Amino acid sequence: MKDAILRLDGVHTHIGQYHILHGIDLVVPRGQLTMLLGRNGAGKTTTLRTIMGLWQASKGHVHFDGRDITKLSTPDIAQAGIAYVPENMGIFADLTVRENMILAARNGEIDPKRLKWIFGLFPALEKFWSLAAGTLSGGQKQMLAIARAIVEPRELLLIDEPTKGLAPAIIMNMIQAFRELKSTGATILLVEQNFMAARLLGDSVAVMDDGRVVHRGAMAELAEDTTLQQKLLGLSMDAHQ
């Protein structure tokens, strides 16, 4: 197994009086796309938010690239090299596409070669470069959210349900873009409800239930084992295609 860029050891998270994560153990290998699957309310989004420091872990440790980031603030975690695309995309609707991208570039300037590559992945962004992000369609906003996360090379991308609410044609194109991204060696932790996308993209997988990781392994193994899918997810992947 490749070395782990991210490791969660016994992470608990409380939100107010609610105990959401009950001792998460998770490993994200470097250079791979790891899928985080689970039913609604399993704790997937909370896991990503805890990694980003948006909610503090009440117990346990988060190690990133060998460094304990459990108690770091969100800006420090972002500066350490983790990019985050939240479920609601986090687009600044009143800012233009260009301004959204510039904010994600640390020194305020975007490398022209990288921008060209991003435009190759998501041509709509070039077309709507000077328009307010709020005027974009749902799919285009998702493209912008992902483009913003990759505007500069990052060690790890955390992406929360990028295909949610998108039309099937857009989902297929999004999957192609992720494949392209994977080919650059990017490390990605992807929360997904769309099992077809999970099967096509995932190298490894972690399945969550009730705030715990209940399965870890290769994505290909889970994709082949319909009994395990039934047990872990309640439905077989084939039923979702």
Place this chain on the structure above:
Amino acid sequence: MTAVAATTETVSLPKVKTDWLPALLVPILAVAALPLVGSFSTWVTLTVAALAMGMMIFLMASGLTLVFGLMDVLNFGHGVFISFGAYVSLMVLGPLAGWVESPNIWLNIGVLLACIVVAMLVTGALGYAFERVVIRPVYGQHLKQILITMGGMIVAEQMIHVIWGASPIPLRLPEGLRGAIVVGEAAMEKYRVIAVVLGLLVFGLMHLLLNRTKIGLLIRAGVENAEMVEALGYRIRRLFVGVFIAGSALAGLGGVLWAFYRQTLTAGMGMEVNVLIFIVIIIGGLGSIGGCFVGALLVALVANYTGFLAPKLALGSSILLMVLILLWRPQGLYPVAKR
């Protein structure tokens, strides 16, 4: 290379909708008032007075709307900076009394600018202390914010009484800024014209800052989604402290202009104008600088025209305007996207 493009979603170019209607309300209101006022010269005088008042309210309110937009902080003590800004000008007017009475217009403008600079420095520093001592312990707790910031304002008022005394202090405009410019039959007070110019200048600078600089981008983004700005690696708390200091300094600037406008200093002047400021930022849309600007002008125009046409209604005119605007647009004229 793979492209995420081959869908109907990217075919049509979305149209950017610029919402001009709220901004157009200002000229529409002014023109509509002309036949009601009757005399053109009186209308000009009233309109210039209203624009001056609107600019001053905008200066005082702009910081508060950003503070609320950026950090969800309800600062009911914002009037502290207005009162202090006004009283601090006494520290300048004393030593520069000769400049105040000088017939040289440049010395007169110089003393006004000196008052403004000193007031902004003092209220900016006061804002820094206020944020650390009063605001910081109550982040995210609206009820406590209201109580503690109102308490802070009461304490500050008493401090003014201790330092400068409880009696109202008359304030004389510098010699060259007194009187009016007469164009045709319309008289426009010189000081009000200067207030309009200063207000427009500050609005222009704020517009440039917010739209042409990275720090402005961060402020606009932070008003919309502070959490995402942090997730991009920026420390929103530091940005907030900076905005709070700038907002306090702007309130200090507004306080100086407001004091010369009223020509009297009272410790309660900040608290009195606080209500008007809250009306303006609610009308404009919480967190919106453009909305704050339009809201301030509308409130001032309505107050001045109503004061002339139906003086008994003048006191309630701002409230009435707010009710009408909120019935039309419940989020204010220019709501910020997240709200």
